[in-house]
Amino acid sequence: MVSSFFSLFTCMAPAMEERRDAIEEAPVPRAESDRGVSVAVDGGGGSDRGATSEQSYGRVAVIGSGNWGSVAAKLIASNAAKHPMFHDEVRMWVYEETLPNGEKLSHTINQTNENCKYLPGIKLGVNVVADPDLENAVKEANMLVFVTPHQFVEGICKRLVGKIRPGAEAISLIKGMEVKMEGPCMISKLISDMLGINCCVLMGANIANEIAVEKFSEATVGYRQDKEVAQRWARLFGTSYFLVSVVQDVEGVELCGTLKNVVAIAAGLVDGLDMGNNTKAAIMRIGLREMRAFSKLLFSSVRDSTFFESCGVADLITTCLGGRNRRVAEAFARSGGKRSFDELEAELLQGQKLQGVSTAKEVYEVLSNRGWQGLFPLFTTVHEICVGELPPTAIVEYSEHSPNVSIMEGFTQHYY
Numbered sequence: 001m002v003s004s005f006f007s008l009f010t011c012m013a014p015a016m017e018e019r020r021d022a023i024e025e026a027p028v029p030r031a032e033s034d035r036g037v038s039v040a041v042d043g044g045g046g047s048d049r050g051a052t053s054e055q056s057y058g059r060v061a062v063i064g065s066g067n068w069g070s071v072a073a074k075l076i077a078s079n080a081a082k083h084p085m086f087h088d089e090v091r092m093w094v095y096e097e098t099l100p101n102g103e104k105l106s107h108t109i110n111q112t113n114e115n116c117k118y119l120p121g122i123k124l125g126v127n128v129v130a131d132p133d134l135e136n137a138v139k140e141a142n143m144l145v146f147v148t149p150h151q152f153v154e155g156i157c158k159r160l161v162g163k164i165r166p167g168a169e170a171i172s173l174i175k176g177m178e179v180k181m182e183g184p185c186m187i188s189k190l191i192s193d194m195l196g197i198n199c200c201v202l203m204g205a206n207i208a209n210e211i212a213v214e215k216f217s218e219a220t221v222g223y224r225q226d227k228e229v230a231q232r233w234a235r236l237f238g239t240s241y242f243l244v245s246v247v248q249d250v251e252g253v254e255l256c257g258t259l260k261n262v263v264a265i266a267a268g269l270v271d272g273l274d275m276g277n278n279t280k281a282a283i284m285r286i287g288l289r290e291m292r293a294f295s296k297l298l299f300s301s302v303r304d305s306t307f308f309e310s311c312g313v314a315d316l317i318t319t320c321l322g323g324r325n326r327r328v329a330e331a332f333a334r335s336g337g338k339r340s341f342d343e344l345e346a347e348l349l350q351g352q353k354l355q356g357v358s359t360a361k362e363v364y365e366v367l368s369n370r371g372w373q374g375l376f377p378l379f380t381t382v383h384e385i386c387v388g389e390l391p392p393t394a395i396v397e398y399s400e401h402s403p404n405v406s407i408m409e410g411f412t413q414h415y416y
């Protein structure tokens, strides 16, 4: 199954130079990687593996150990164990908690090689070391993988200032954004600015539990300048069942991953109202248009082609069909809006976190600061439903925000 998928994708993609590069570079079987693809990792070290120079090692710390964080650690660990360009050990920072049996989560992960709370039943790889001490987890790493719910990133970065290795590179798997006084700030930029390091992003149609059991999926790495760095990340994550492409569009990739969570809330509301597939497809289409328009208004560099990568339409589809945001929003609509998202999140997700509700709020702040609500009726309505200003049924009504036709005409030409 995996190999037929793989050949299908390699056949379909050759027109796209970047994707072809990534396919050649990323999911490398053992034999190929051992032939020695020369991807240098700056300033590695602290290892005594073989005769290879210390400078050639990528030493990885995964910052986060939730559902996706644990699967990311598993993917990375399988490659780190195989490829000489990476140090074997993968440190995974665990936000420590005490389990019902009184044991610490990090201790249990190290004893059983499983994250019994966020990814039960899946072995992470014996080279994954859970570490509850953030500073210790990152101190030797020169490849930092950020994968926590977005609301915690700023606090984590504050603790990391001055604590990371010079020359370290980062990648963010985090879907979300922050809104500052100066305006919206993507999470990769927050990491870059606070830590003074380059930060790529990896987003895609990546429901973690499916990747955990090695069902085929794709992902997109977005990079700013340095394609070699992006390909090194693709190599770190890519496997035969996880096909990673690289594109030079950090903001486009990150905004796709961020904004689709708002559309997923809308899709869940539609499910909870039993509106059927046509309505849900309409919501996804309108949502995709708003995603693209919002992204291009914020960053004129965002490419249309990015929306056709895994991070774009594919992630939108999978999240609207099978994600946590969709699920909790469905329950919210079934309660007639009487139960809160916070309450339903705690009950249904057992410690996992929704990103869509807070992202809808952050997007709404941007829209209201700039007077754009009328241009983004779906995004606006989702937020107003989440905070109880509108009933769940408003998702298919739009009465409050029927777009102003004359504004829309000009806007449509430019952005839709």
Ligand SMILES: NC(=O)C1=CN([C@@H]2O[C@H](COP(=O)(O)OP(=O)(O)OC[C@H]3O[C@@H](n4cnc5c(N)ncnc54)[C@H](O)[C@@H]3O)[C@@H](O)[C@H]2O)C=CC1
Binding pocket: 064, 065, 066, 067, 068, 069, 070, 094, 095, 096, 118, 147, 148, 149, 150, 152, 173, 174, 175, 176, 206, 207, 208, 209, 351, 352, 353, 354, 355
């Ligand atoms: N789960 C999935 O299928 C996917 C998730 N993502 C994204 O990955 C990011 C991380 O999500 P998951 O790994 O799924 O996490 P999760 O939602 O499964 O788990 C929540 C995590 O937050 C931690 N946490 C709780 N309080 C904290 C605090 N005060 N400070 C720091 N950490 C705290 C918990 O220990 C736990 O590790 C999110 O942005 C999400 O959108 C992206 C693709 C797939």
Ligand SMILES: O=C(CO)COP(=O)(O)O
Binding pocket: 175, 204, 205, 206, 207, 208, 261, 264, 315, 318, 319, 322, 323, 324, 325, 326, 354, 355
């Ligand atoms: O981002 C995801 C899939 O790519 C997961 O979405 P949810 O957080 O809605 O489960």
